[in-house]
Amino acid sequence: xxxxxxxxxxxxxxxxxxxxxxxxxxxxxxxxxxxxxxxxxxxxxxxxxxxxxxxxxxxxxxxxxxxxxxxxxxxxxxxxxxxxxxxxxxxxxxxxxxxxxxxxxxxxxxxxxxxxxxxxxxxxxx
Numbered sequence: 402x403x404x405x406x407x408x409x410x411x412x413x414x415x416x417x418x419x420x421x422x423x424x425x426x427x428x429x430x431x432x433x434x435x436x437x438x439x440x441x442x443x444x445x446x447x448x449x450x451x452x453x454x455x456x457x458x459x460x461x462x463x464x465x466x467x468x469x470x471x472x473x474x475x476x477x478x479x480x481x482x483x484x485x486x487x488x489x490x491x492x493x494x495x496x497x498x499x500x501x502x503x504x505x506x507x508x509x510x511x512x513x514x515x516x517x518x519x520x521x522x523x524x525x526x527x
Contacts, residue, residue, distance in 0.1 A: 448510025
């Protein structure tokens, strides 16, 4: 059974940077869409960025320029680097992975992923 594990979360001061890593265990499909999502307390989960086995990377507009994903080891690992963090970035961050059954769902960061990590907390202090 595929399992995703996030690491690298914690606390950071506003304006700082933080990198998260996602490691996939026993991913056996020949195609993939991997992505990072975030969820603030009381709000819906939203996508940050995705990368697929066709080499396409997509970012949600709100994260462009500040969030960068590194998919060169996907589907085994996917890193998320976050720069110039503000307090709005405080959230639980989730890694997700799925076979590339729907490139459109992948590119538009819809929640239709087969595998999810347990999430990791990021707190940005003011």
